[in-house]
Amino acid sequence: MGKFFLLVAVTAIFFGLSVPASATEKAYTEHCSECHGAGRLGGMGPALLPENLGRLKKPAALKVIADGRAATQMPGYGDKLTDTEIAALVEYIYKPLPEIPVWGIDEIIASRIVQNGPTELPEAPIHNADPLNLFTVVETGDHHVTILDGDSFEPLWRFKSRFALHGGAKYSPDGRFVYLASRDGWVSKYDLYSFRPVAEIRVGINSRNIAVSADGRWVAAANYLPHSLVILEAATLKPVKLIPVIGKSGKSSRVSAVYTAPPRNSFIAALKDIPEIWELSYEDNPEPVATGLIHNYQPGFEEGEFDHGPFPVRRIVLDDYLDDFFFDQSYAHLIGAARNGKNGQVVNMRVGRKIADIELAGMPHLGSGITFEYKGRAVMATPHLKDAAISVIDLHTWKTIKRIETKGPGFFMRSHDNTPYAWTDVFFGPNKDLLHIIDKRTLEIVKTLRPAPGKTGAHVEFTRDGRFALVSIWDVNGALVVYDAATFEEVKRIPMNKPSGKYNVFNKITYSSGTSH
Ligand code: DHE
Numbered sequence: 001m002g003k004f005f006l007l008v009a010v011t012a013i014f015f016g017l018s019v020p021a022s023a024t025e026k027a028y029t030e031h032c033s034e035c036h037g038a039g040r041l042g043g044m045g046p047a048l049l050p051e052n053l054g055r056l057k058k059p060a061a062l063k064v065i066a067d068g069r070a071a072t073q074m075p076g077y078g079d080k081l082t083d084t085e086i087a088a089l090v091e092y093i094y095k096p097l098p099e100i101p102v103w104g105i106d107e108i109i110a111s112r113i114v115q116n117g118p119t120e121l122p123e124a125p126i127h128n129a130d131p132l133n134l135f136t137v138v139e140t141g142d143h144h145v146t147i148l149d150g151d152s153f154e155p156l157w158r159f160k161s162r163f164a165l166h167g168g169a170k171y172s173p174d175g176r177f178v179y180l181a182s183r184d185g186w187v188s189k190y191d192l193y194s195f196r197p198v199a200e201i202r203v204g205i206n207s208r209n210i211a212v213s214a215d216g217r218w219v220a221a222a223n224y225l226p227h228s229l230v231i232l233e234a235a236t237l238k239p240v241k242l243i244p245v246i247g248k249s250g251k252s253s254r255v256s257a258v259y260t261a262p263p264r265n266s267f268i269a270a271l272k273d274i275p276e277i278w279e280l281s282y283e284d285n286p287e288p289v290a291t292g293l294i295h296n297y298q299p300g301f302e303e304g305e306f307d308h309g310p311f312p313v314r315r316i317v318l319d320d321y322l323d324d325f326f327f328d329q330s331y332a333h334l335i336g337a338a339r340n341g342k343n344g345q346v347v348n349m350r351v352g353r354k355i356a357d358i359e360l361a362g363m364p365h366l367g368s369g370i371t372f373e374y375k376g377r378a379v380m381a382t383p384h385l386k387d388a389a390i391s392v393i394d395l396h397t398w399k400t401i402k403r404i405e406t407k408g409p410g411f412f413m414r415s416h417d418n419t420p421y422a423w424t425d426v427f428f429g430p431n432k433d434l435l436h437i438i439d440k441r442t443l444e445i446v447k448t449l450r451p452a453p454g455k456t457g458a459h460v461e462f463t464r465d466g467r468f469a470l471v472s473i474w475d476v477n478g479a480l481v482v483y484d485a486a487t488f489e490e491v492k493r494i495p496m497n498k499p500s501g502k503y504n505v506f507n508k509i510t511y512s513s514g515t516s517h
Pocket residue numbers: 044045046071072073140165166167168169208209210256257258324367368411412459500501516517
């Protein structure tokens with residue numbers, strides 16, 4: 001976007017060169033509402049409200065609308081809208097809504113739907129597939145989910161999901177139940193023994209992701225709108241605790257993501273609008289649901305202190321935001337970065353403070369980072385959303401030991417304990433149909449695949465034994481392509497409607513170092 005455009009647009013904002021409000025609302029409906037929601041409350045794209053746009057200054061918002069946003073589904077509208085129309089849209093999205101819809105504990109409780117109670121579910125699987133080698137495949141093309149047999153590669157069950165599922169599927173520790181979250185706030189639970197839905201609940205208006213506790217008792221949900229964390233009882237999806245996310249300074253924040261940290265018996269969340277990490281312990285929690293107790297969290301506690309009641313919140317204050325983060329295998333260290341940050345930061349979770357900066361420019365996609373052993377030392381590898389490279393970082397010295405040049409910026413990376421290879425996609429740019437296979441022993445690319453010329457090939461997941469790698473062709477006439485993980489030969493192609501991600505039960509419940517947790 002040229003400087004001239006910026007000047008015209010900023011001038012339009014400051015001097016009120018106006019477009020009639022009705023025309024701006026029409027432009028919003030025509031170009032934005034499909035993704036960002038009719039009332040700017042979010043959908044496939046995030047909510048566009050001043051409360052959620054605090055980190056995006058108006059000139060930067062002009063640029064995003066004109067040119068699109070890297071690493072998201074947001075396209076540029078510079079060729080469809082005039083500079084003045086874009087400026088008017090910016091004004092429109094920063095205007096407070098007369099009233100922000102409330103999504104509090106009453107609305108959450110009222111939204112809960114139980115499809116099949118415990119007595120309606122069988123004792124044992126009704127199918128003959130290995131229950132721990134099933135895959136949950138999210139087909140974003142028509143908002144469906146397919147449960148795939150990881151041995152025969154036959155689809156076993158296909159059902160309609162909520163709108164715009166995002167983030168990894170999460171399983172109960174025994175692998176029997178899968179939990180899915182949609183961008184519009186629904187958490188849904190399905191039974192993989194009987195292939196039946198169990199229950200659903202709407203935890204927010206615009207949600208981020210969910211995590212299941214290592215003991216299988218709790219589900220934590222992270223929201224963008226409202227600014228809250230919600231704890232559910234995993235068995236019933238009944239809400240247990242609603243936590244408004246308010247930082248030390250009194251400011252509220254969206255939640256970047258929440259994960260479970262099994263060795264710590266806690267959920268760990270990073271916040272997007274305030275530089276804090278929150279850790280919610282689920283160790284020794286009493287039975288709050290059994291007593292019908294719903295705890296409302298009281299903000300105002302100090303750093304190092306805990307609030308009271310179940311799931312006490314421990315606050316770790318940082319000097320930069322964390323948009324994206326992941327953990328080493330021991331969960332002793334959190335490695336995180338801000339999307340616009342120059343460096344990543346390492347937080348020691350035991351002492352509760354930053355212990356190192358790491359070289360991570362180029363917008364690392366840490367959520368899909370992996371760890372493995374290289375020449376006797378533990379390393380992590382992460383793709384970058386803006387850089388055609390994979391960074392490999394020593395988890396002891398926190399130094400980059402190699403930048404592996406790729407054919408374009410990538411989104412996802414995967415490996416498995418039983419394979420010497422890590423697979424990564426090229427997600428952006430002219431080579432988006434390529435996938436690289438990296439030898440973990442040499443850190444060299446040993447093979448580049450093009451499963452469907454011209455179509456994005458992305459997101460790899462391995463079978464339980466690591467013998468096969470499944471790749472998505474991100475197209476409405478797409479597919480899952482099954483590769484032999486040793487010979488890299490294609491074994492099977494299963495038609496799918498834009499299969500965004502696939503999650504193997506065993507790899508997820510064992511927190512395999514090669515997969516997302
Ligand atoms: Fe994702 C996982 C954040 C855009 C597909 N994405 C995640 C997770 C986070 C995240 C924090 C981990 C959640 C979990 O598994 O519990 N994603 C973000 C963003 O900040 C970003 C860049 C902007 C946004 O729109 O929110 C973003 N993500 C996208 C997309 O545009 C993708 C490609 C298409 C889509 O469906 O929206 C996309 N994200 C995915 C997928 C996963 C994911 C498939 C699960 C990866 C896994 O293997 O676990």
